[in-house]
Amino acid sequence: MEDLATLDRRYLWHPFTQQRGWIGEDAPIITRAEGFTLYDTEGRAYIDGVSSLWCNVHGHRHPGIDAAIREQLDRVAHTTMLGLTHEPAIRLAQRLIEIAPPGLSRVFYSDSGSTATEIAVKIAYQHWQQAGQPRRTRFVSLREAYHGDTIGSVSVGGIDLFHATYRPLLFETLKAEPGDADDLRRVLEAHGEEVAAVIMEPLVQGAAGMIVHPPGYLRAVRELCDEFGTLLICDEVATGFGRTGRMFACEHEGVTPDLLCLAKGISGGYLPLAATLTSESLYASFLGRHDEFKTFFHGHTFTGNPLACAAAIASLDAFDQDDVLANVTELDRLLESLLEPLTAMPRVREIRRRGLMVGIELSGFEPSDRSGHQVTLAARRRGAIIRPLGDVVVLMPAPAMDADTLRELVRITVDSIAEVTGATSHIEPAVEAPAALGANTEETAR
Numbered sequence: 001m002e003d004l005a006t007l008d009r010r011y012l013w014h015p016f017t018q019q020r021g022w023i024g025e026d027a028p029i030i031t032r033a034e035g036f037t038l039y040d041t042e043g044r045a046y047i048d049g050v051s052s053l054w055c056n057v058h059g060h061r062h063p064g065i066d067a068a069i070r071e072q073l074d075r076v077a078h079t080t081m082l083g084l085t086h087e088p089a090i091r092l093a094q095r096l097i098e099i100a101p102p103g104l105s106r107v108f109y110s111d112s113g114s115t116a117t118e119i120a121v122k123i124a125y126q127h128w129q130q131a132g133q134p135r136r137t138r139f140v141s142l143r144e145a146y147h148g149d150t151i152g153s154v155s156v157g158g159i160d161l162f163h164a165t166y167r168p169l170l171f172e173t174l175k176a177e178p179g180d181a182d183d184l185r186r187v188l189e190a191h192g193e194e195v196a197a198v199i200m201e202p203l204v205q206g207a208a209g210m211i212v213h214p215p216g217y218l219r220a221v222r223e224l225c226d227e228f229g230t231l232l233i234c235d236e237v238a239t240g241f242g243r244t245g246r247m248f249a250c251e252h253e254g255v256t257p258d259l260l261c262l263a264k265g266i267s268g269g270y271l272p273l274a275a276t277l278t279s280e281s282l283y284a285s286f287l288g289r290h291d292e293f294k295t296f297f298h299g300h301t302f303t304g305n306p307l308a309c310a311a312a313i314a315s316l317d318a319f320d321q322d323d324v325l326a327n328v329t330e331l332d333r334l335l336e337s338l339l340e341p342l343t344a345m346p347r348v349r350e351i352r353r354r355g356l357m358v359g360i361e362l363s364g365f366e367p368s369d370r371s372g373h374q375v376t377l378a379a380r381r382r383g384a385i386i387r388p389l390g391d392v393v394v395l396m397p398a399p400a401m402d403a404d405t406l407r408e409l410v411r412i413t414v415d416s417i418a419e420v421t422g423a424t425s426h427i428e429p430a431v432e433a434p435a436a437l438g439a440n441t442e443e444t445a446r
């Protein structure tokens with residue numbers, strides 16, 4: 001029988017991956033996970049340092065979420081939301097509206113962050129067509145923004161590395177400088193009456209390499225949208241569900257967007273699920289007689305999947321039962337001191353952080369050095385999985401992570417950066433490595 005690595009190289013095409021590099025590297029083949037630790041076929045254990053790409057919240061195999069999915073599985077795994085409805089989708093919608101910023105009152109489900117933002121863009125556009133302001137057809141987005149990988153969400157994106165190739169396929173947007181309210185004002189003064197919506201990632205632009213906006217910027221954007229009579233779309237796909245210290249980043253500045261995009265952490269990071277929340281007045285502009293064609297003609301096959309909704313309800317329960325937001329406050333404080341040793345390293349240009357979203361930018365490397373990737377490989381040898389954005393080393397611990405695991409994760413990261421940059425680090429292991437980090441003979445046989 002051929003081994004899994006060979007079959008992977010023969011049949012798979014990995015996302016955001018130069019396959020020519022991939023086939024020369026032995027990426028771990030993950031077989032199982034427990035809490036914040038992933039285990040591979042070789043029996044090695046790794047701390048999940050980026051929350052399985054920014055979505056895991058409570059750790060893996062959380063008993064409450066596991067049980068909720070199993071219970072739902074015994075009822076029905078999937079049924080449609082087109083023409084039918086079901087309890088998990090209804091109950092989750094109510095829960096989401098209860099915790100969302102005040103003024104949001106409707107939930108439109110989909111399956112990924114890309115669809116959540118794509119839907120927000122389409123709702124905003126159609127809203128103005130039906131609300132007597134058909135000239136409002138353009139979108140303002142921030143430079144270096146990331147809202148997903150489908151053509152609509154790429155159109156409002158601003159990361160050249162990911163997006164430039166597709167420019168001819170995309171609709172044009174107006175661009176504003178991140179964190180600069182005066183720049184947005186200039187754009188709105190020039191084009192205000194054509195703008196359907198401003199779309200932004202509140203507080204932190206994640207995929208840009210953790211660009212952190214100055215305090216007050218989000219509030220200023222909200223006020224500018226009001227002044228110029230346009231809509232605000234907040235993409236909290238990355239920042240939502242505790243990542244910045246509050247349930248939603250918007251709460252830090254008391255802002256309610258007209259449309260709120262949620263995905264990644266919504267199901268605790270268990271199953272694909274997304275939601276676009278809107279205000280009642282937006283929703284109302286889609287009401288009419290059938291022959292007025294104000295219907296929102298959009299819906300994916302797996303929209304509001306019952307298993308994913310059950311996981312999401314259980315995840316919200318876990319937020320309460322395990323007091324996850326209080327844990328985030330503690331980890332936030334801890335990170336401040338744990339990251340301190342990096343500030344003295346010569347090739348660390350900047351450490352950007354808000355809550356549990358951390359970007360450590362290295363300097364003095366060529367793109368071909370793949371410095372971030374080298375740090376990833378060094379961390380893997382030490383027992384942690386991280387994934388960089390170019391020269392920015394990213395840490396995204398799960399909101400429910402325990403302090404000891406976070407200490408170990410940061411120690412590994414600091415040591416790995418020291419190795420790759422040729423600096424020295426003098427950090428003793430903060431804790432005994434958990435027994436789980438040794439060889440796991442059970443899995444070694446495979």
Ligand SMILES: *Cc1c(COP(=O)(O)O)cnc(C)c1O
Pocket residue numbers: 111112113114115117146147148149201206207235236237238239263264
């Ligand atoms: C990850 C991300 C998306 C895209 O989500 P997918 O589920 O990967 O499609 C959109 N917006 C932001 C801010 C993200 O971080």
